[in-house]
Amino acid sequence: MTELFAQTQHSVTHLEMRDTYGQTRGFKAWQTGVPLEEIAQFDFWKPWNDLVHGHVQRGVSFRRARVVSEPVSDFIRYENLATPFTNLSAGEEVRWLPRRQARDIAMPGCDFWQFDDHTVCWVFQSGDGEPTGYELSEDPEEIGLCSTAFEAVWKRAIDHEQYRPA
Numbered sequence: 001m002t003e004l005f006a007q008t009q010h011s012v013t014h015l016e017m018r019d020t021y022g023q024t025r026g027f028k029a030w031q032t033g034v035p036l037e038e039i040a041q042f043d044f045w046k047p048w049n050d051l052v053h054g055h056v057q058r059g060v061s062f063r064r065a066r067v068v069s070e071p072v073s074d075f076i077r078y079e080n081l082a083t084p085f086t087n088l089s090a091g092e093e094v095r096w097l098p099r100r101q102a103r104d105i106a107m108p109g110c111d112f113w114q115f116d117d118h119t120v121c122w123v124f125q126s127g128d129g130e131p132t133g134y135e136l137s138e139d140p141e142e143i144g145l146c147s148t149a150f151e152a153v154w155k156r157a158i159d160h161e162q163y164r165p166a
């Protein structure tokens with residue numbers, strides 16, 4: 001997928017709609033009481049931060065929207081606290097939309113990345129949130145669905161700095 005980021009000229013969007021994304025190393029550490037400032041020093045976030053930062057520096061915008069159930073899951077609480085270290089510090093914009101406020105937005109059945117509004121990368125996870133695969137599409141109908149859904153969510157969503165998880 002790194003080649004998709006490299007080929008992108010203008011924008012990357014990512015819509016997340018799950019309440020858990022598996023047992024990541026950072027999440028497990030946080031659950032045992034390791035402070036986020038210490039987790040931020042782990043080297044597993046560095047490749048992502050470097051990738052995003054490099055593309056943002058060349059003018060590509062990164063926007064991530066998260067549709068979440070409230071009260072939030074432990075994973076989403078961790079993700080919200082970690083966002084300044086994992087996303088914002090690299091140059092991403094992040095917004096949150098409580099699921100109740102998204103009830104009338106038509107959305108795809110799974111998470112996705114979209115590159116320059118012409119390629120969609122569908123992201124598939126198991127019921128426990130573990131990654132199970134990706135699929136690329138350049139189908140105009142799928143691209144239209146993703147663009148419309150992302151922009152509708154983004155318009156309603158709350159900027160990370162203002163969002164307080166319930």
